[in-house]
Every structure is written in C-alpha cells, then in structure tokens.
Amino acid sequence: MAEATAGDRIDPKVMKVAVALIVGSLAVVFDTTIVSVALQTLSQELHVPISTIQWVSTGYLLALGVSIPLAGWAQSRFGGRRVWMFALAVFLVGSVLCSVAWSAGSLIVFRIVEGLGGGLMLPLFSTLIMQAAAGKALGRTMSIVTLPFVVGPIAGPVIGGVLLNWLDWRWLFWVNVPFCVVGFVLAWRMLDPDTTEARPRFDTLGWLLLSPSLVAFLFGLANSSKGGGFGRTDSFAPLLAGALLLLVFALYSVRRSGDALVDVRLLAHRPLASASASMFLSGAALYGSMALLPLYWQQVRGAHALQAGLLVAPLGLGALLSRPLAGGLSDKFGARWVAFTGFAIVGLSTVPFALATDTTNKWLLMAVLVVRGFGLAAVSIPLQAAAFVGLRRDQIPHAGIITRITQQIGGSFGVAVLAVILDIALRHHTGSATQAAHAFDQAFWWAVGFTALALALSLLLPGRTPMEAPKKPETGKAPQTV
Template sequence: MNADRAKPPSCAAPSDRVDPALRRLTVTLIVGALAVIFDTTIMTVAIDNLAGQLHTSLADIQWVSTAYLLALATVMPAVGWLQAALGGKRLWIAALGLFFAGSLLCACAWNVQSLVGFRVVQGFGGGIMMVLMITLIMQAAKGRNIGKVMSLITVPTALGPVIGPVLGGLILHLGDWHWIFLFNVPFCVVGAWLAARHLPEDEPAPRPRLDVLGMLLLSPGIAAVLYGLTQLTGSDGLTSPRVALPLFAGLALLLGYLGWALRRGPDALINIRLFRHRALASSSVLVFLSGAALYSTMLLLPLYWQQVRGESALGAALLLIPQGVGTLLSRALAGRYMDRFGPRPVALAAFALTCAATAPFGFVTASTSNIALMTVLFVRGVGLGAAMITIMGAPFVGLKPEEIPQGAGIGRMAQQIGGSAGTALLAVILQRTCAGARTPQALASGFGDAFWWAAAFTAAAVPLCLLLPGRPRPDTQVQDTMPAEQPTEA
C-alpha cells in the first residue's frame, strides 16, 4: 500500500493526455491549413459567378477547379522526399508561402487562362501542406493517443464544409470574386508567423535520393486518372476518347509504378510494401470510399436544394450547417473511444450510422420537410465525423517514424482519388437520372436515385471496418512507432 502511495500520481496519466507542446504544434499547423480547406470549399459556390464575371463558358471555368485538383495530386507523392531534403519546418513555411503567392496571383488574374495557371501554383502549395500537416503531427505524437490527435487534426476538415460555402456566398454577395482568394491571405500570414515560432527545428536527412522514375510514373499516372474522371460529366462515359485515353493511360502508368516500386522496395517514392500493414491497407480502402461518400454528397445536397427547391447558393449552404455541426461534435468522443477500444468498433458503428442517415435522402421529394432533412444531416455528420477520425488515424498504428510520411501520403491520395471518383460517378448518374426532367417532382426522383448510390458507397465500407485493428495493447502502443529509449519531445 505504501509502495502504491509512493508512486507519482501522474505516472499513468501522460499516455492519456495530449502533450501541450503537441497541442500547440497542431494548432499552429491548423491555422495555415484552414487557408487550403476554405479555398477549396468556397470555390464550390463560386464557379457560376466566375464564369459570368470572366465572360467565359462553364466548361472553361471548370478548369479553375480541375487544374488545382491535378496540381494537388501531382505533388503529394513527393512530399516525403521533400521533407527529407528540406526538413519539416522549412518545407511547411515554403509551402505556405507558395500557397500565399498563388492566392495573390489568383486575385490579380486578368482572364480565365491566367487564373487557371495561378491555381496550379496554389495546388502545389496546398498539396504539400495537406500531407505534411498529418506527417508532422503524427511524428510528434510518437504513436500515443492517435484518436485524440486525429480529433484535433480534423478540425479544418470539419469546419471547411460548414463555413466555407457560407463564406463563399457572403463574399460573392458583398464583393466580387477577387476576395475569394484574398480571404486566404490572413491565414497564410498568421500561419507562417506561428510556424516560425512554434515548429521545432529539424535538420534535413543526409543526402536523400529522389526516385526519379517513380516520380515520372506515379505523379502523371494519378493526374491522368483524375483528369479522366473529371471528364466523365457531359461525355458518353468510358467510351468517350476524352475520358478513356487519360484514364487508361493513367492506369497503365500506375501499373508500371507498381512493378517498379515492388522491385525498388523501401527506396521507392511510395513504398508499396507498406500495404503489408493490414491497418494501412484496410484504412486506405475505407478512406477512398469515405472520400467518395463525402464529396459526392457535397455535390448532390446543394444542387438538390437549388434545382429542386429553388434555394439560393447561400440558402443551400446554410441548410448544410447541421451536417458540419454533427461532424464537429462527434470528433472528441470518437477520438476518445478509438484510443480506448481501437479503430475497428468505432469505425463499424460510424459507417453504419452514416449509411443509415444517407439512405433517407433516397426518398426525397419536391416537398420533403427541410427540418426533417436537416435532422438527418446532423445524424449523418455525427457518423461521418467519427468515421473520418478512425480511418485517418488507423493507418499509423504500427508504422515506424520514417514510414509516417509515406503513410500520410497514401492516405491523402486515397481520399483525393476517392473523392474525385465519387463526384464524377454521381455527376454522371445525376445527369442521366434527371435527363428530360421538367418538373420539380421528376427532378427530385432523379436526385433520389443518385442519393441511393451515395448510400451504397458508405454501405460498402461497413464490412471492411472488420479489417481494422482492434483494442490497442497499452504495453506496445508507443513501442510500435518509436524506440523505447528515445525521449519524448518537450
């Protein structure tokens, strides 16, 4: 009894708390990341306005989003090498500066062609930041309290869909499109100042070697696949040359990279052998499906309220707020339960709840109560928020510190490709189900069919949750990701 009394009261507590230094680092990175998240979500309500003010067609203005998406995906595979070459702090500040410069250039664009070019600059900076943020935080966490850490990291992801469209509607109502890009500037400036003060100094790795052939295969392959998917809307499907050529060329490049990476092993740009970790492999598939479920419904929901119910862009954005509120409220609880029971049961319950709350939209009509739909959206947000935390945190269970950058890159690429694939597929389905619809009732029926597909994406993820890790073992949680003798960062 005296021995128990002699133990410091905090001897077991540190593993249950997020270290203040880690929390400060996370907040520092989130401030900069908000610029990328808000820019992406604000743009969803600005496309029509941009087409009108730049006197161009909707097909041409879509390149403002497509070019950004392709730049984002192209740079993601190289983030691990860039971090090794420059160091995490230097790379973060450089990427933030690149996004800042791209935002200012976009605000000064004089036509659609210049705007598309400047969006590429933004995309390079944003792609680096989205991967590097997770990498730096998970490396600092050293495998501890992954659930609680992920509940902090996902703040920008949860805030973006809630606040972004509303901000976009307000900006376009009060000003013109230039302010959409100038809105990013304060986040970039404050984020860079905080990074210079709070990010730990780290030295570049000794003489890192870039996998040049891997880069020439993987980055163009991802970009070509995403480009092909973006061309599905308004085409004849996979038989259309503008879809089939880039899509199959991209798949060929990715297959070439697969053979090259298996041969090169750990020295490949992205080490394919990491998929031997069941947690990483199953989480990547789930991140792909959740990206499809999230982004596809973010396309369908505003369009349903605008085209069927006659809401304005701002009105549709306000009706989406309950989903974001549910996502925010579920983060802390999901992170706590993930650390206690493991990712598997939390993800299983979260995806089942998300699927159950998506299915009611399959029955929407032109007069369905908005109160009922907003209530269902709140429940869907609760499930979606919990699901994202578990599947974004699970890949890092069992990874070594040097494997974390590539694990983060794999997760972000899976989410990006899944979101693009889901959005493209739902856009094609919506186009065909609503073809010839001339009344709100007919349009609502077409949207209902598309919503059933969104529910199917989520349902497909439920059984895959059983492959995620179960309850963590307290005696190995930290040792799996960091040697025991290495001291914790202050």
C-alpha cells in the same frame, strides 16, 4: 466515458504543433470548397463558358497530383518545417495572384500555383502530426487535427455564398491571406527547427510514373462529369493510362525498396491497407454527397447559392458534436467499431435524402444532416488514426502520401460517379421539381451503396492496439502485417 489515462492524453507539444499546422491548412481546405460554388459567377464575370472556367478547379486538382508524391522526399531532404513554410508561401503567392487575375487564363495558371503548394501541405500535415504524437493518443489527436478537413467542405460553401452575395469574386482568394500569414508565423515559432542531415536521392523515375498517373486519374474523373460520362474518350483514356502507370509504379516501387518515392510495400501492413481502402470509399461518400446536397436544394427546392450553403451547414454542427467522443472511443476501443458505427450512421442518415421529394419537410432534412455530420466525423477520426498504427517514424511520410492519394482519388471518384448517375437520371426525369427529386433519389441511393461497402471494409480495421514506444528507424524493411 472514462477519464483518459496519462498515456492517452494529448502531449502539450503535440497540441503546439497541431495549432501551427491547422491554421495554415485552413487556407487550403477553405479555398478548395469556396471556389467550387463560384464557377458560375466566375464564368459570368470573366466572360467565358463554364467548360473553360471549370479548369479553375481541374487545374488545381492536377497540380495536387504533381506535388503530393513529392512531400515525403522533400521532408527527408529539407526537413518538415522548411517544406511546410515553403509550401505555405507558395500557396500564399498563388492566392494573391488569383485575386488580381485579369482573365480566365491567368486565373487558371495561378490556381495551378496554389495547387502545387497545397499538394505538398496536405500529406505533410498528417505526417508532422503523427510523428509528433509518436503513437500516443492517436484518436484524441486526430479528433483535433482533422477538424479542418471535416468542417471545411461544409463551411466552405457557406463562406463562398456570403462572399459572392456581398463582395467581389476576388475576395474568394483574399480570404486565404490571413490564414497563410498567421500560419507561416506560427510554423516559424512553434514547429521544431529542422535537424535532418539526410540527403536522399530523388527518385526521378518513380515521380515520372506516379505523378502522371495521379494527374491522369484526376483529369479523367473530372471529364466524366460532362456529357457522355465515363464513355468519353477524354475520360476513359486518361483513366486507363493512369491505371497502367500506377501498376508500373507499384512494381517499380517494390523492387526499389526503401529508396522509392513512395514505399507501396507498406500496404502489406493491414491497418494502413484497410484504412486506405475505407478512406477511398469515405471520400466518395463525403465529397460525392456534398456535391449532391447543394444541388438538391437548388434544383429541387429552388434555393439560391447562399441558401443552399446554409441548408447544408447542419453537417458541420453534427461533426463538431461527435469529435471529442469519437477520438476518446478510438483510443479506448480501437478504430474498428468506432468506424463501423460511424459508417452505419452515415448510411442510415443518407436514406432520407434517397426517399426525399420536392415537398419533404426542410427542418426534418436539416435534422438528418446533423446526424449525418455526426457520423462523418466519427468515421474520419478512427480511419486517420488507424492508418498510422504500428509504423515507424521513417515510414509515416510514406503512409501520409498513400492516405492522401486514396482520399483525393476517392473524393474525385465519388463526385464523378454521382454526377454521371444524376445526369442520366435527370434526362429520364424532366419537366418538374417532382421529377427532379426522383433523379436525385437515385444518386443518393448510390451514395448509400458507397457507405455500405465502407461499412464492410471497416471490419478489417484494427481493434484496440497497445501503443509501444517508437522504435529506432530501420531501413529497407517493411512492417510486419498486423
């Protein structure tokens, strides 16, 4: 690959911002994936059924839906550094409280506190990075800053398995504390002081429409993984309510223009619209498959939790290998063909799992996971960079919220759909590991289907786009469609 020009190199100031934010964000990313492997243990230790302890995850997700839409307004009102440090402090308090929880009910409440802090941090993370980058070297920048979000879902189950194997479950939450404390100090010392003088009015009606719609979507998708799937009243009713509320919010946001909590008119900007749609499907393919892979190793191959986590770990190796290459190629050739190639690699490397049996060579499947991890990182970098192409500084917070919402719902959608597919298939293939393998094959073919749709959508992403100097912020105008 040709050496980067001066304009394509990452500004040292951007790297300073990235380091400060990455350390803090690791607490959120690892916490989500670590807890996902601990539900069975928490159920046993706290003496409650799985249906109750599941709210440790569901309550966290619903809290994200409440706070994610607030990130843009909060940044405009209080400044990015203040909001980031406040959110990190909330997450820290929630983690400490979770570690001393005395019952399932208290743990669920404290996880909601964590979710409120994490929901502010997730969109703010990409917003602050993109504003610091000012449209330069977006691919190389995203190759660094998206690292936690690619490696986290892979390393989290391994860390969770290790902690549960040798330590008490409370260490699942104590592990967050060093990231929060160091991240807070780094943010205080390395992020630019807040200088905002804006005092935007809070869009109360917009929040009362958008947040409940996200909560309803996430609640309905979480319930669909139970018996009955999407046919359950507590699944389809919230999904329908969420869709109606989201439609009303979209109509309201268009009329309210630049004063809306989230400016949905930005979806007329083709790079953001195509990247958001692709992020939805990539979230479904990534998180849906990540839910299937440990289960395959456990239910079909007889691995315990720690072994399953280690068997999935090659995904992380592949992701690390592709990141520098994908970032440079995105800057050089644009997002379209890098993402297309990445989705093709992900799809092709999922096929062996859709053909796997209970005796397929483990080393072969682990090698395939390295390739799949390579493709996943090659997808995430250009999508994250493309979403912000051509946007003004004041539009970036809105774009950050839109992309975070599409990823969050896409991931929950993928997990829900594949869980329903797997549940139905397992009912028809019972009695042996061989039959269970056939059930997993069907679910993995659906994951291939998600990837194929994303492959087609990636052709709508922008190609190589010369980056201009950031324009002076304007008000009330949507960007021109590219």
